[in-house]
Amino acid sequence: MPDRKKLEEQVEILRGQLDQNPPLSDEKREALEALIAKFEVQLELEPATQSPSIADDVNRAVEGFELDHPGIAGTLRSIVITLGNIGI
Structure with missing residues (x-):
């Protein structure tokens, strides 16, 4: 299922963005980690x-x-599209 593979890749991109330690509040960092x-x-x-x-x-x-973090927001938008393609 190509969309599931794409979602996996997007989650990895999101994880990489988080690993770059952007200046996030503890609350936002924890929320993003929970989402991942x-x-x-x-x-x-x-x-x-x-x-x-x-x-x-x-x-x-x-x-x-x-x-504050348009790159992360862009990745999240891509994930929303992929979820829709999967039927979620």
């Missing part, structure tokens, strides 16, 4: 059992990173 953990769980589930709420979580995260 949620993606990892979702990737292991069958598509039929995946929660559509993760897309809502990502959309909220985009809003939180848009102004």
